[in-house]
Amino acid sequence: MVLFERAPAKINLSLDVLGKREDGFHEVEMIMTTVDLADRIELYTLEKDRVEVCTDNQYVPSDERNIAYKAAALFKHKYRLYQGVRIIIQKNIPVSAGLAGGSSDAAAVLRGLNQMWSVDASLGELVELGASLGSDVPFCIHGNTAIGSGHGEKVRVLPSPPSCYVVLAKPNIGISTRHIFPKVIPEAVNHPQTEEVIHSLEEKDFGKLCSHIGNSLEDVTFALYPEVKRIKNKMLQTGVDGAVMSGSGPTVVGLASHFSKAKRVYNGLRGFCDDVHIVQLLDRR
Numbered sequence: 001m002v003l004f005e006r007a008p009a010k011i012n013l014s015l016d017v018l019g020k021r022e023d024g025f026h027e028v029e030m031i032m033t034t035v036d037l038a039d040r041i042e043l044y045t046l047e048k049d050r051v052e053v054c055t056d057n058q059y060v061p062s063d064e065r066n067i068a069y070k071a072a073a074l075f076k077h078k079y080r081l082y083q084g085v086r087i088i089i090q091k092n093i094p095v096s097a098g099l100a101g102g103s104s105d106a107a108a109v110l111r112g113l114n115q116m117w118s119v120d121a122s123l124g125e126l127v128e129l130g131a132s133l134g135s136d137v138p139f140c141i142h143g144n145t146a147i148g149s150g151h152g153e154k155v156r157v158l159p160s161p162p163s164c165y166v167v168l169a170k171p172n173i174g175i176s177t178r179h180i181f182p183k184v185i186p187e188a189v190n191h192p193q194t195e196e197v198i199h200s201l202e203e204k205d206f207g208k209l210c211s212h213i214g215n216s217l218e219d220v221t222f223a224l225y226p227e228v229k230r231i232k233n234k235m236l237q238t239g240v241d242g243a244v245m246s247g248s249g250p251t252v253v254g255l256a257s258h259f260s261k262a263k264r265v266y267n268g269l270r271g272f273c274d275d276v277h278i279v280q281l282l283d284r285r
């Protein structure tokens with residue numbers, strides 16, 4: 001049996017760090033949505049009780065270190081399943097980019113195995129399983145647009161954003177989330193106005209959305225990697241309506257009301273930054 005799943009990239013419209021927790025994680029509040037840049041996951045049932053992973057990206061492990069492998073092993077263990085699965089991952093989402101590519105692959109594997117093996121686990125059960133794999137997995141299971149709180153495991157669905165074009169620009173560096181969080185001083189960083197971002201979604205007010213997007217991790221990432229700040233500034237100079245770093249970076253997200261504007265920003269970034277995409281929001285509810 002074979003099943004195909006799309007694993008879309010997430011972008012942050014906001015990310016606020018509220019404080020440090022005793023378990024080593026940080027209390028966050030982050031508004032996320034998905035875009036039409038996606039990995040493609042193929043799942044094949046194997047008779048042998050084993051998990052196999054193949055990827056086409058040299059920076060992504062093809063063994064038990066792959067988060068998609070971990071998701072399959074966890075799912076098999078939880079539901080006492082003794083058949084195996086081969087997972088083929090076509091990576092289109094840049095790696096270590098702040099776009100939750102790995103988390104989205106893991107979420108796609110949980111969704112896919114649930115369907116392929118007729119387990120019928122509820123969304124809540126999948127979210128709980130996903131939370132043990134990584135802070136972004138619960139959102140990736142939900143998709144659409146949502147606010148994540150706790151360390152990311154509590155997810156509440158929000159209205160879809162107003163329609164727009166999204167420019168994604170990633171400098172030629174990868175950032176590990178675990179290197180950024182320890183350097184955050186919650187009392188010292190800039191905090192986005194999360195409530196205003198929620199109001200702008202409720203009112204479908206694009207201008208208001210653009211003026212309130214923000215990310216508390218920018219201060220730390222910009223200090224360590226000034227090229228990320230330069231990309232954000234370049235986007236703003238070339239006329240994007242709003243710009244914000246996604247996750248712990250380094251991808252910068254630009255929001256543009258029209259394709260012509262997105263194209264101008266895209267052209268302005270070419271030569272300045274190699275990995276640039278114009279994409280659209282997936283959430284069209």
Ligand SMILES: C[C@@](CO)(OP(=O)(O)O)[C@H](O)COP(=O)(O)OP(=O)(O)OC[C@H]1O[C@@H](n2ccc(N)nc2=O)[C@H](O)[C@@H]1O
Nearest residue numbers: 024025026098099100134135136151177178181247248249
């Ligand atoms: C920062 C965010 C925002 O969307 O995204 P990315 O930059 O990865 O896209 C996520 O919270 C990343 O989630 P994820 O990549 O799943 O990270 P995890 O494996 O859960 O955590 C990696 C490490 O980051 C730190 N961490 C993560 C989340 C959080 N709320 N507080 C933390 O302090 C912890 O040190 C943890 O050990």
Ligand SMILES: Nc1ncnc2c1ncn2[C@@H]1O[C@H](COP(=O)(O)OP(=O)(O)O)[C@@H](O)[C@H]1O
Nearest residue numbers: 059066067095096097098099100101102103105
């Ligand atoms: N399926 C996967 N896709 C991408 N990266 C993966 C995957 N499995 C494990 N990894 C490892 O996780 C790290 C970053 O994952 P990724 O999800 O791309 O970054 P981010 O959390 O910044 O969005 C990399 O070190 C990568 O090797």
